[in-house]
Every structure is written in C-alpha cells, then in structure tokens.
Amino acid sequence: MAKGYLALVLHAHLPFVRHPEHSYSLEEKWYHEAVTETYIPLIWGLERLLNDGVPFKLTVSLSPTLLSMFGDPFLQHRYLQHLDRMLELADREVHRTRGTPYHETALMYHGRLHGARNSYAHRYGKNLILAFKKLFDTGRVELITSAATHGYLPFMMVHPAAVRAQIEIGVNTFRQCFDRDPAGLWLPECAYIAGLDEILREYNIRYFFTDTHGLLFASHRPRFGIFAPIYCPSGVAAFARDVESSKQVWSAKEGYPGDFDYREYYRDIGFDLDFEYVKPYIHPNGLRVHTGFKYYRITGTGNHKEPYVPKWARARVDEHAGNFIFNREHQVRYLSGVMDRPPLIVAPYDAELFGHWWFEGPEWLESIARKIAYDQDTVELTTPSEYLKCFPCNQVAVPCSSSWGNKGYHEVWLNHTNDWIYRHLHWAAEQMTALARDYPHADALERRALNQAARELLLAQASDWAFIMATDTMVEYAVRRTKTHLLNFKGLWHQVREQRIERHWLEELEDKNNIFPEIDYAVYAKSAK
Structure with a gap:
C-alpha cells in the first residue's frame, strides 16, 4: 500500500473570445493555440494511458467559458x-527545411498538425467536450467546474446574488455538458474569502482549492499543515497547493520548463523569417505573430539559440518526471512518519502551461503517470473526491482570505491599473439583481433582453480583464471588453426599464455574445437556499 x-490538478481556462465581426481575431488565436498545443495533446496522452492500461488519476477543471467555446x-x-x-504552412516548412538541422522538427509539426x-x-x-466526457466516464479523470466567467468572487461578495449566479451557471453548464453534477469547483485565481464556501455548499460542491497560506493561516492552525484538507464550517473541504511540487514546475529559474534542451517559446518563424513568406499566416494587417513553428531550444540564458532536438527533449522529459517523483517519494516518506494518515500532496497548475508554454509538458504528465504506476510504490495518484472518501474525518477551520496571485492576496486584481472597473461592476450587479426581482414574469422579448443583460454582466466580470490590465499585456483589449460589456448592460437596463427594447440591437448582441444559451436571468433573484 502507498504511503x-x-x-495532480489542471485548471483549463480561457476568457470567452468570440469575434464574428472580424474575419481574423488575434484573441481567438489564443483559443486556437491552446486547443492545438494543450488540450488535444493532453487528451492524446490520457488516451494512451487508458489504452495501455496504466492506472492513473487526474483532476481537470474546465471553466464554463472554455466549455462554451468548445461547443x-x-x-x-x-x-x-x-x-x-497551419497545415499549409507545415507542408511548406517540410520543403523549406529539407537538408537543414530543422527538418526533423518540421516533420514533427507536420505530423502533429495532421493528427x-x-x-x-x-x-x-x-x-x-465529447473527448473529455469520454475520459470522465472512465473514472480515471475527475472533471470539475469553475465560476461562470471566472469572476473574481471575493470582490463580488458585496452582492451575494452575483456570486450565486456565477456558481449556479457554472454548475449548470457542467451538468449540461457531462450529465452529472461536479464534485468540486475551482475558485477563479484560487481566490477565497470567508463565506464563499457557504454559497458553494448551496450547490452541493464538496471541495475547492486554495493557495498554501489559505490553509496555513486558517482560523485554527491545521494539524497536518497543507498535507490534508480541512472542512470549512459549511462542510465544504478546502485543499491547499503544495509549495515544493509547484516550485519545481512553475519556477522560471528552478522549474523543469527552463531546461536548456526544451523548446524555446519565443523564437518563432512568424518573427524570424522573411515577411513575404510568413505573410499568409500572420495577422492580415501585417502584424507578426507566433505561428507555433519554433525550431530552437532554450540553449542558455543569452540570445544565442541552438536547433531544437526532439529526442534530447524527450530524454529530459523522462529524467524530470523521475526527479519529480523522487522528490515526492522523499516528501511522503518524511510526512508519513509524522502523520497518523497517509499525506496528500496537491499539485495544481494552469493547464495551458503544459504544451503551450512548456511544449513538452503533456509528455511529462504522461511520464509521471507511468512512472508512478510502475517504478515505485511509495506514492499513488488520487483525486480530491477519492481522498475525502477514504479519509472523511478532517479538521474544521476557516481558510484565510487569499489567492494564488502575486504576493498571495488580492493585489493583482485590485490596484491602480484596474481599480476603476469595480464601481461599475458593483453598480451593474446591483441593477441586475433589481431587474430580476422587479420582472419575475417578463414577456418573451423582455426575457430575452434580461437574459442578455445577465450575459453582458457575467462577461464584464471575468477576472481575466483585471489581470491583463495589471500585467500590462493586452491592456487595450481588456479595457475595451470591460467597457463594451458594461455599456451593453447599461443599454439593455435602460431599454427594459423604459419599455423600449430595440429588437435589432438585441439580436446583434445575442448573436455575438452568445455564451450560456440556457441562461435564466431569474438566478439573480435567488437568495440563500
């Protein structure tokens, strides 16, 4: 028996990026890259494990926005x-690189894209969704949900109805996709504040995740630290991220993804090759972008880069998987000597790290599963649900307010770059709640307008926009999305209140921002169950 x-927990999420008004959307490209580089390779790896009869367990959180885009x-x-x-470009690359050190890599891309x-x-x-459902049905993969549009829930607690809407729509979306209720919920950004678990309990959520200090600084010192869950007074379990296993993967300096034999993310033919050659595959306005064709390995800390060698990278994958498990074995051996139950190490990661940022990441995950199954007997893979089933008695405490953002609290999502959004979001949440209570028996057109108002509010609440503003990346886009959805909401609010709904404009919004087609605005009228 394992000690x-x-x-392993992967959180798969992207904001809702759907732009039918443009023939080419740079933001939709985020989604295309994630599907090609992360989600499909992840599914492939899990399918290989199943086909080979490897006993493994994995927890994957699929955000409702991502599920909406999948479908x-x-x-x-x-x-x-x-x-x-990309397949057209792959054909050209196979021809262009023939006789060069890059040809093997070009063939690899060609094969992956065809696959x-x-x-x-x-x-x-x-x-x-169909692929993930099939994996879910095997019992090897546990899928869980998240808040509807990944809203930053601690900042929404001043309007509990808005939090309930985020949770209920997230649960309903999951149920529609997978024909069952989720056992767990990924709190967006692992952001917790006291009272959130009470709302989770209303929707039969059994567990969630916090960052390390969320448990360590709980209302009562956890007896087993972060190596066992605690129960909130509501009865919902909180699992905390393990520092050591996270650092080995996340750390830019010490983490595996920085190994010199792994593929270099930032060298891409979209920037390196002649403009006329790459022109058909970059932004139509001539903006150079990543194509996914990257031929160099990290090599070192400087600008000089050597050609990527796939077989070298594969060897490092196995080596790093072995090292990761070796460290977990030592961790478990020590902890099992000071605990009266087998310790649990929780290792949560953004799914997009694997494949997109760390090209070899999906292979590393697959290697982890194989080595744990066959190369040792100290550590066993599990899911939070299985652990709670085996160890149902746990300490009761209230986690501290926390997130997994920089500095561990809420500063990333509330600072001088993005603080302006919250007075507008709070106003909109308050007005949406009032609309839901004032129009319990709306006619057909009013119902459509109210449902669309709810969609616009939810889309404005996405934590992604505040994060982008804080990190100074695609700031103009994040600001535009926030303002556009808020203005759409305000327009619909006026039209409903003044009984002058513009059918044509409503149809345009319904077509463009069509997330959650089964939404019912009445969710905002609900109080605590």
Missing part, C-alpha cells in the same frame, strides 16, 4: 480554418 498520495459551432469552424492554414485535425474533425466530432 501517501499525489493529486460553439462558429468557433469550431474557425478552428478548422486555422488548422488548415490534431484528424482527431478534432473526426474522432472528437469538432467538440472537445
């Missing part, structure tokens, strides 16, 4: 168009 457990016919069509462009298109269009029916 301890490891729960959207427009985005499915756009993704296939993207793949076809991705075949899997996506035929095996998965253009809908990755």
Whole structure:
C-alpha cells in the first residue's frame, strides 16, 4: 500500500473570445493555440494511458467559458480554418527545411498538425467536450467546474446574488455538458474569502482549492499543515497547493520548463523569417505573430539559440518526471512518519502551461503517470473526491482570505491599473439583481433582453480583464471588453426599464455574445437556499 498520495490538478481556462465581426481575431488565436498545443495533446496522452492500461488519476477543471467555446459551432469552424492554414504552412516548412538541422522538427509539426485535425474533425466530432466526457466516464479523470466567467468572487461578495449566479451557471453548464453534477469547483485565481464556501455548499460542491497560506493561516492552525484538507464550517473541504511540487514546475529559474534542451517559446518563424513568406499566416494587417513553428531550444540564458532536438527533449522529459517523483517519494516518506494518515500532496497548475508554454509538458504528465504506476510504490495518484472518501474525518477551520496571485492576496486584481472597473461592476450587479426581482414574469422579448443583460454582466466580470490590465499585456483589449460589456448592460437596463427594447440591437448582441444559451436571468433573484 502507498504511503501517501499525489493529486495532480489542471485548471483549463480561457476568457470567452468570440469575434464574428472580424474575419481574423488575434484573441481567438489564443483559443486556437491552446486547443492545438494543450488540450488535444493532453487528451492524446490520457488516451494512451487508458489504452495501455496504466492506472492513473487526474483532476481537470474546465471553466464554463472554455466549455462554451468548445461547443460553439462558429468557433469550431474557425478552428478548422486555422488548422488548415497551419497545415499549409507545415507542408511548406517540410520543403523549406529539407537538408537543414530543422527538418526533423518540421516533420514533427507536420505530423502533429495532421493528427490534431484528424482527431478534432473526426474522432472528437469538432467538440472537445465529447473527448473529455469520454475520459470522465472512465473514472480515471475527475472533471470539475469553475465560476461562470471566472469572476473574481471575493470582490463580488458585496452582492451575494452575483456570486450565486456565477456558481449556479457554472454548475449548470457542467451538468449540461457531462450529465452529472461536479464534485468540486475551482475558485477563479484560487481566490477565497470567508463565506464563499457557504454559497458553494448551496450547490452541493464538496471541495475547492486554495493557495498554501489559505490553509496555513486558517482560523485554527491545521494539524497536518497543507498535507490534508480541512472542512470549512459549511462542510465544504478546502485543499491547499503544495509549495515544493509547484516550485519545481512553475519556477522560471528552478522549474523543469527552463531546461536548456526544451523548446524555446519565443523564437518563432512568424518573427524570424522573411515577411513575404510568413505573410499568409500572420495577422492580415501585417502584424507578426507566433505561428507555433519554433525550431530552437532554450540553449542558455543569452540570445544565442541552438536547433531544437526532439529526442534530447524527450530524454529530459523522462529524467524530470523521475526527479519529480523522487522528490515526492522523499516528501511522503518524511510526512508519513509524522502523520497518523497517509499525506496528500496537491499539485495544481494552469493547464495551458503544459504544451503551450512548456511544449513538452503533456509528455511529462504522461511520464509521471507511468512512472508512478510502475517504478515505485511509495506514492499513488488520487483525486480530491477519492481522498475525502477514504479519509472523511478532517479538521474544521476557516481558510484565510487569499489567492494564488502575486504576493498571495488580492493585489493583482485590485490596484491602480484596474481599480476603476469595480464601481461599475458593483453598480451593474446591483441593477441586475433589481431587474430580476422587479420582472419575475417578463414577456418573451423582455426575457430575452434580461437574459442578455445577465450575459453582458457575467462577461464584464471575468477576472481575466483585471489581470491583463495589471500585467500590462493586452491592456487595450481588456479595457475595451470591460467597457463594451458594461455599456451593453447599461443599454439593455435602460431599454427594459423604459419599455423600449430595440429588437435589432438585441439580436446583434445575442448573436455575438452568445455564451450560456440556457441562461435564466431569474438566478439573480435567488437568495440563500
């Protein structure tokens, strides 16, 4: 019997990026890259493990915005168009690199893209929900949900109805996709504040995750530190991130992804090659962008880069998987000697780290599963649900207010770059709640307008926009999305209140911002269960 457990947790999330008003969208490209580089390779790896009979466990959080994009016919069509462009480029790259040190890598990309298109269009029916559901049904992968649009929930607690809407719509979306209720919920940004668990309990959520200090600084010192969950007074369990296992993967200086033999993310032919050659595959206005064709390894800390050698990278994957497990074994052996139960190590990561940022990441995860199954007997993979089933008695305490953002609290999402958004978000949440209570029996057109107002509010509440503003990346886009959704909400609010709904404009919004087609604005009228 294993002396301890490891729960690998991947949080898969992207903001809702759907722009039918543009023939090419740089933001939709975020989604295309994540599907090609992260989600499909992850599914492939899990399928190989299942086909080989490897006993493994993995927890994956799929955000409702991501699920909505997976199932959207427009985005499915756009993704296939993207793949076809990349396949055309792959053919040209195989020809261009012949006789060079880059040819093997070009062939690798060519094969992966063909495999991705075949899997996506035929095996998965253009809908990755079906692929994840099949994995879920095996019992090896536990899927959980998140808040509807990844809203930063601690800042929304002044309007509990808005928090309930985020949670209920997240749970309903999960149920519609997978025909069952989620056992757990990923709090956006792992952001917790006292009282959130009470709302989670209303929707039969059994557990959530916090950052390390969320448990360490709980209202009562946790007896087992972060190596066992605690129960909130509501009965909902809180699991905390393990520092050591996170550092080995996340750290820019010490983490595995920085190994010199791994693929260099920032050297891409979209920037390196002649403009006329790459022109058909970059932004139509001539803006150079990443194409995904990257031929160099990290090499070192300087600008000089050597050609990427896939077999060298694969060797490092196995080495790093072995090192990760070696460290977990030592961790478990020590902890099992000072605990009266097998310790649990919780290792949560952003899913997009694997494949997109760390190209070899999905292979590393697969290697972890194989080595844990066959190369040792100290550590066993598990899920939070299984751990709670085996160890139902846990300490009761209230986690401290925290997040997994920089400095561990809420500063990333509330600072001088983004603080202006909250007075508008609070006003909109207050007005949406009032609308829901004032119009319990809306007619058909009013109902459509109220449902769309709810969508616009939810989209404005996405934590992604405040994060982008704080990190100074795509600031103009984040500001525009926030303002646009708030203005859309305000326009609908005026029209409903003044009984002058503009049907044509409403139809435009319904077509463009069509997330959560089954939404019911009445969720904002609900009080505590």
